[in-house]
Amino acid sequence: MIANEIERYHIPVVQVTSIPQISQGMKVNRIFEGNGITHPFGVPKEKAENERQIRIKMLSEALEMLCH
Amino acid sequence: MAEKYKVIHYLNQFFGQIGGEDSAYQEPLYKKGPVGPGNLLNSQLENAEVIGTIICGDNFASENPEKLVSFFRQVIADEKPDILVAGPAFNSGRYGMACANLCKSAKNLFGIACLAGLFEGNPAVDLFRTDIDILRTKANAAGMKEAIHNISNVVSDFSNGDLVSDANRNLFFPKGKLKNIFDKDTASDRALHILKLLVKGGEAATEIELPHIVNHEKAVLKKKLSEAEIALVTDGGLVPVGNPERLESRGASKFLVFDITGSEGLQKDKWSINHEGYDKQFVLEDPNRLVPLDALRYFEKTGKIRKVHQQVISTTGVATARAVCEKLGREIGLMLQEQNVDAVILTST
Numbered sequence: 001m002i003a004n005e006i007e008r009y010h011i012p013v014v015q016v017t018s019i020p021q022i023s024q025g026m027k028v029n030r031i032f033e034g035n036g037i038t039h040p041f042g043v044p045k046e047k048a049e050n051e052r053q054i055r056i057k058m059l060s061e062a063l064e065m066l067c068h
Numbered sequence: 069m070a071e072k073y074k075v076i077h078y079l080n081q082f083f084g085q086i087g088g089e090d091s092a093y094q095e096p097l098y099k100k101g102p103v104g105p106g107n108l109l110n111s112q113l114e115n116a117e118v119i120g121t122i123i124c125g126d127n128f129a130s131e132n133p134e135k136l137v138s139f140f141r142q143v144i145a146d147e148k149p150d151i152l153v154a155g156p157a158f159n160s161g162r163y164g165m166a167c168a169n170l171c172k173s174a175k176n177l178f179g180i181a182c183l184a185g186l187f188e189g190n191p192a193v194d195l196f197r198t199d200i201d202i203l204r205t206k207a208n209a210a211g212m213k214e215a216i217h218n219i220s221n222v223v224s225d226f227s228n229g230d231l232v233s234d235a236n237r238n239l240f241f242p243k244g245k246l247k248n249i250f251d252k253d254t255a256s257d258r259a260l261h262i263l264k265l266l267v268k269g270g271e272a273a274t275e276i277e278l279p280h281i282v283n284h285e286k287a288v289l290k291k292k293l294s295e296a297e298i299a300l301v302t303d304g305g306l307v308p309v310g311n312p313e314r315l316e317s318r319g320a321s322k323f324l325v326f327d328i329t330g331s332e333g334l335q336k337d338k339w340s341i342n343h344e345g346y347d348k349q350f351v352l353e354d355p356n357r358l359v360p361l362d363a364l365r366y367f368e369k370t371g372k373i374r375k376v377h378q379q380v381i382s383t384t385g386v387a388t389a390r391a392v393c394e395k396l397g398r399e400i401g402l403m404l405q406e407q408n409v410d411a412v413i414l415t416s417t
Contacts, residue, residue, distance in 0.1 A: 001390060002303060002383075003414050005397025007287040009405040017416040019130050019165065025195040029286045037092075037127050037162070039350040040304075040415050042357025051354075052362060059363040059413070063298070063372065066289050066411045 003028045014065045016040050032062040073116035073226060076143060077106040078154040078170055080163045084123030089347040092162075094125030096139040105212055109153065112220035120147055127346075129166035136166065137173045144178055151223060151231070156185025156205045156215040157192075159387050161345070164192035171200040181231050183222065183240075185215045189389060193241060201232050202241045207387075289411055296410035299377035301400065303385030304351065304358045304417040305343025306334075316384055317342045323383035323396050325403075328376075333362030345386030346417045358415055377409050385416060 003013040004026065014030040015023050018040060023031045034040030041058060043051045081091040083104045102110040102118040110118040122143060129136050143149075152174045154167035167184040174182040176199075183201045186193050193202055203222065205215040218239050225233050232240055251258070262272040289296060307315050307324065315324050328334075334355035341348040341358075351358040359380055367373045381400055385393075404412065 001393040002301070002385075002397035002400065003412075004284050005394055006301075006401035006404065006412055006414070007284060008398065009401035010287045010290075011401060011404055011409060011412055012287040012289050013412045013414050015414045015416060019162070019416075021133075021165065021169075022161070022191050022195070023416075025191070027284070034415065037130065037417050038347050039357040040417065041360040041363070042350055042354060044350050044353070044357075048354075052356075055356065055360050056363045056366055059360050059367070060372070062413055063293060063367065066296075066298075067293055 001026055003030075012066050014062045016062055030065045030068075032058075032065055034058075072113075073150040073223070074119045074147065075109075075113070075116050075151045075153055075223065076147065076149040077102060077109065077118050077121045078152065078167060079104060079106065079121055079123050080129070080157070080160070080166065081123060081125040084121065086123060086125070092125045092127035092347060094123070095128055096122055096124040096136050098122055098139075098143050105156075105216060108213070108216045109220055112216065114224055116151065116223050116226065118153075119149065124166065126160070126162035126166060129169075130162045133166070133169045136170060137177070140170060140173065141178070144180065149180060151226060152180050152182035153219055153223070154182065154184040156203070156212065156219070157190065158185075158205055158209060158211065158215075159187040159190050159207045161191050161386070164190040165195075168192040168196035168200060168202070172196060175200055181226065181229055183219070183231050185219060186241075187211075188241070189387070197241045198243050198245070203239055204241060291410060293373055294371055295374050297375040297377050297408065298364060298373050299379065299381065299404055299409045299412050300359050300361060300364060300415070301381040301412050302359050302415045302417075303383050304346075304415060305341050305348075305384040305386075306351075306355060306359055306380070306382040307340050307342045309338060309340045311340065311342050315342050315382065318344045318384060318387045319392075320384040320388050320396070321392065323381055323400055326380045326382065327378060328361060328380050329378045331361060332365050334359055334380075343384050343386060343417065345384075351417075358417070360413070360415070364413070377404075377407070379407075 003015045016034045018034040018037045081094045103121040157163035171182040174180040187207045265272040339355040356362045
């Protein structure tokens with residue numbers, strides 16, 4: 001809902017969520033599936049540097065969604 | 069004596085007496101007979117009994133709905149139940165979604181009569197009200213006794229495969245389905261009557277309630293990503309250690325704004341989480357797992373984006389009334405527009 005309200009001001013939003021079904025029901029335009037409710041941009045079982053690289057990759061994909 | 073109808077009860081890890089948020093990834097399991105609130109339900113049933121209980125962690129159910137349905141399929145094959153009772157989940161979003169998803173599968177895939185007990189603010193109500201029978205409950209477990217009482221009355225009325233009857237219909241959320249009835253006045257007469265009332269400054273109830281969720285125009289990025297200023301927003305309850313501005317842990321009434329000028333990332337000793345809806349241990353270890361500031365700075369340095377907006381915006385997305393969400397969203401949107409932000413990455417938990 002916050003995503004939709006921000007978009008009223010012509011600002012595109014990518015919502016990162018691990019429960020995309022809720023966002024789809026709320027008609028959010030751009031939904032990126034996070035890696036788990038408790039760590040959407042995290043991969044705790046990886047070493048810190050690997051995790052950071054994965055986060056960078058995830059964020060890259062999320063940013064690309066802004067262009068569509 | 070007629071055989072009793074067989075009821076399967078679905079509970080989350082908390083009401084199923086497994087554990088709290090620490091057990092939110094509990095895989096589905098099946099126990100014979102009633103568990104927890106199922107005992108109260110069972111004691112009130114006359115023509116039915118709770119033959120077994122499926123218990124599953126809220127996070128597991130949210131992230132693996134198909135696995136829960138597969139598990140349910142196996143239970144049905146073994147137990148051949150007549151009815152599924154899911155919850156009551158009150159206002160718990162993940163639990164409510166799990167109940168509603170399971171009921172939808174029970175109904176559509178397996179033809180089993182089912183109901184979920186939910187509070188009207190639960191996101192699952194708007195998403196599933198037209199698909200399944202949802203019994204109204206209060207907002208939290210203080211309403212458990214009333215909910216169980218209503219559920220047992222509904223199950224006691226069960227016959228011909230239908231849980232909802234004219235007698236108990238008022239206990240359920242309306243599906244928004246139209247039912248034809250005859251009225252002594254024609255539609256045009258009734259419309260004119262309403263119009264006259266409104267013109268005179270009076271009030272009149274609409275005959276048709278408009279749908280709750282309205283399509284909105286998709287916002288478009290008006291420049292290249294490499295020229296864009298990107299803001300990070302979250303509803304995961306990020307706060308500075310000590311939560312000096314007292315962001316609520318549920319039912320947020322406000323959002324907070326933090327200046328992150330010059331920060332390469334979010335450092336764990338400076339940030340905390342005030343949010344009742346998820347296990348915060350992973351984000352406390354590294355807040356960038358919630359708000360990916362370190363990664364966004366990387367893209368600022370490499371030129372994929374022009375600039376990281378100097379403020380991070382945070383609120384708490386749990387049991388927050390829709391009207392408040394909309395208000396907060398508009399205030400955030402207006403503020404970011406005034407600050408010439410081009411796009412937002414919003415992280416939800």
